[in-house]
Amino acid sequence: MLVTTKEMLLSAQSGCYAVGAFNVENLEFVMAVVAAAEERRSPVILQTTPGTVRYASLDYFLALARVAAERASVPVAMHLDHGGSFDLCLQAIRAGYTSVMIDGSHEPFEENVAITAAVARAGRAAGVPVEAELGRVGGKEDDGPDAGGENPFTDPDEAAEFVERTGCTSLAVGVGTAHGVYKGTPHVEQGILREIRRRVDVPLVLHGTSGVPDSQVREAIAGGVCKVNYATELRQAFTEGCMAHLAAHPCTFDPKSYAAGGMAAVREVVASHMDNLGCAGRA
Numbered sequence: 001m002l003v004t005t006k007e008m009l010l011s012a013q014s015g016c017y018a019v020g021a022f023n024v025e026n027l028e029f030v031m032a033v034v035a036a037a038e039e040r041r042s043p044v045i046l047q048t049t050p051g052t053v054r055y056a057s058l059d060y061f062l063a064l065a066r067v068a069a070e071r072a073s074v075p076v077a078m079h080l081d082h083g084g085s086f087d088l089c090l091q092a093i094r095a096g097y098t099s100v101m102i103d104g105s106h107e108p109f110e111e112n113v114a115i116t117a118a119v120a121r122a123g124r125a126a127g128v129p130v131e132a133e134l135g136r137v138g139g140k141e142d143d144g145p146d147a148g149g150e151n152p153f154t155d156p157d158e159a160a161e162f163v164e165r166t167g168c169t170s171l172a173v174g175v176g177t178a179h180g181v182y183k184g185t186p187h188v189e190q191g192i193l194r195e196i197r198r199r200v201d202v203p204l205v206l207h208g209t210s211g212v213p214d215s216q217v218r219e220a221i222a223g224g225v226c227k228v229n230y231a232t233e234l235r236q237a238f239t240e241g242c243m244a245h246l247a248a249h250p251c252t253f254d255p256k257s258y259a260a261g262g263m264a265a266v267r268e269v270v271a272s273h274m275d276n277l278g279c280a281g282r283a
C-alpha cells in the first residue's frame with residue numbers, strides 16, 4: 001500500500017538523512033526506481049509533474065505506483081510534483097496520491113500564502129501532506145514557466161511567516177539550484193539554507209538537484225533538507241540507456257528489449273543517489 005510522505009520525512013529529519021523523490025515518466029521508470037529502493041532497502045517517493053499527468057493521467061500513474069507499492073517490501077509514496085492549481089492538487093488527493101505539492105512560488109507572497117493555505121487545509125482533512133514552495137528554483141520545470149536567470153533566494157524570515165500562516169507540512173526552498181540541465185557548476189547557498197532551518201521546523205525540500213555535486217547535497221542535508229528531487233538525470237539516464245542498447249543491437253525492435261537498457265541506467269542512478277542521501281538501509 002502507498003504510504004504518505006509524512007512519516008518518511010519526519011524520520012529523515014530526526015535521522016539527519018534525506019529521502020529521494022524521483023520523477024517517473026512511464027511504467028519502466030516506476031519499476032526501475034522501486035527496484036533500486038528494494039535493492040538499497042530505502043523508503044522512496046515517486047512523483048509526477050503536471051506535464052507527466054497530462055501525458056497519461058493521475059489514475060494511470062497512480063495505478064502503476066499502487067502495484068509497485070503492493071509488491072515492494074519498502075515504503076513507497078506517490079507525490080504530485082509542482083501542482084500548479086488548487087484544482088489539480090484536489091484531483092490528486094481525491095484520486096489517491098499520498099502527497100502533493102502546491103507551487104505558488106510564481107505568485108506574489110500573499111497569493112502564494114492564500115493558495116497554499118487552501119491546499120494545506122484540504123490536505124489536512126484528507127490526511128495528505130502538502131509541500132509548498134517559497135522563493136524560486138531557477139530554470140524550467142517540465143512545461144511550467146521558465147524562471148530563467150531570475151532566481152531569488154528564499155528569505156528566511158518570510159519562510160517562517162509562510163509556514164506559520166499556510167500550515168504546509170514541508171517547504172521547497174530557493175537556495176541556488178535550478179531545474180533542467182546546468183550550464184555552469186551549481187552552487188547551493190548553504191548559509192541561507194541554515195538560516196531558513198533555524199526559523200522553520202518543517203522538513204525542507206531541495207529541487208533542481210540533477211547535476212548538483214554529491215558533496216553539496218550532503219551538506220544541504222546536514223543543513224536541514226529532508227527530501228531531494230531528481231528528474232532530469234533520470235530522463236537522461238533512461239534515454240541514454242535505451243540508445244546504447246539500440247546502438248549495440250541495431251536489429252532490435254522489441255521495446256521490452258531496449259527499455260531494459262533504460263531501466264538498468266535509471267536503477268543505477270537512483271541507487272547511487274540513495275547511498276548519498278543516506279536513505280539506503282532506512283526502510
Ligand SMILES: [Zn+2]
Pocket residue numbers: 082137141179207208229
Ligand atoms: Zn521542482
